[in-house]
Amino acid sequence: MTYVIAAPxxxxxxxxxxxxxxxxxxxxxxxxxxxxxxxxxxxxxxIACGACVEACPVSAIYRIENLPQKWAHYAELNRGxxxxxxx
Ligand code: SF4
Ligand code: SF4
Numbered sequence: 001m002t003y004v005i006a007a008p009x010x011x012x013x014x015x016x017x018x019x020x021x022x023x024x025x026x027x028x029x030x031x032x033x034x035x036x037x038x039x040x041x042x043x044x045x046x047i048a049c050g051a052c053v054e055a056c057p058v059s060a061i062y063r064i065e066n067l068p069q070k071w072a073h074y075a076e077l078n079r080g081x082x083x084x085x086x087x
C-alpha cells in the first residue's frame with residue numbers, strides 16, 4: 001500500500017513538510033528541486049498515513065488503488081524516481 005503523486009502536482013512542497021517519514025522528494029534543499037515539475041513518493045518508505053493528501057492544495061495525491069486510469073502510469077513514475085537510491 002502506498003500513495004502516488006500524479007499530474008496535478010505544482011511542486012509547492014506542502015506535502016514534504018507534513019510527511020512523517022520524509023519519503024517525498026525532491027525536497028527544497030535538493031539540487032533537483034528547482035528543476036522539478038512534480039514531486040514523487042517513495043513507495044518503499046511511505047507508511048500510507050494519508051497526511052499528505054490533506055496538505056495538497058491541488059488534490060494530486062492518491063492511494064495507489066484509487067489512481068484515475070489516465071494517471072495509472074504515475075505509480076511507476078513515482079517508484080522509478082527512487083530506483084537505485086537507498087530505501
Ligand atoms: S501517505 Fe503519509 S507517509 Fe506516505 S507520503 Fe503521504 S504523508 Fe508521507
Ligand atoms: S502538496 Fe500537492 S502540489 Fe504540492 S508538492 Fe505535494 S503533491 Fe505536489
